[in-house]
Amino acid sequence: SYCKRVVNILEQVLDRYPDKVKLAFRDFPIVNIHPQAEKAAEAAHCAGEQGKFWEFHDLLFDKQDTIPTTNFVDHAKTLGLEVSTFQTCLDGRKYQEKVERNYAAGVKAGVSGTPAFFINGRLLSGAQPLEAFKAVIDEELERLGLQAQR
Known part of the structure; x- marks a missing residue:
């Protein structure tokens, strides 16, 4: 399933941004x-x-x-x-x-399917690759004046 596919990506995101990203789970x-x-x-x-x-x-x-x-x-x-x-x-x-x-x-x-993620209020829908998460997270960190991971 798409949800199962994204588990490894989420682990990579949390490893890459240990002090900047928190994961909150909601049922859908x-x-x-x-x-x-x-x-x-x-x-x-x-x-x-x-x-x-x-x-x-x-x-x-x-x-x-x-x-x-x-x-x-x-x-x-x-x-x-x-x-x-x-x-x-x-x-x-x-x-x-x-x-x-x-x-x-x-x-x-605005969620219509799973998996779906909100990154600082921005919806990222589907089993996206790590690069998609990094792009949105880095944009949000930069917007907030925080150090993005390069």
């Missing part, structure tokens, strides 16, 4: 393409309660071809989560509103 489940996307996002937040958000997120990406038939509890077991706590969180839809708010905020900001 596109359910017409991935019917289980909203539930998967909620499951990741439930895993986050046990300190395993990113591990669960990464596992979902690794297993995304099986998501329509995935039992998220199996992923929780794989990661060593306390399953009953995870299951209670997921069944109670504890993070449904948060996921829906993130999605609505993305739509309002």
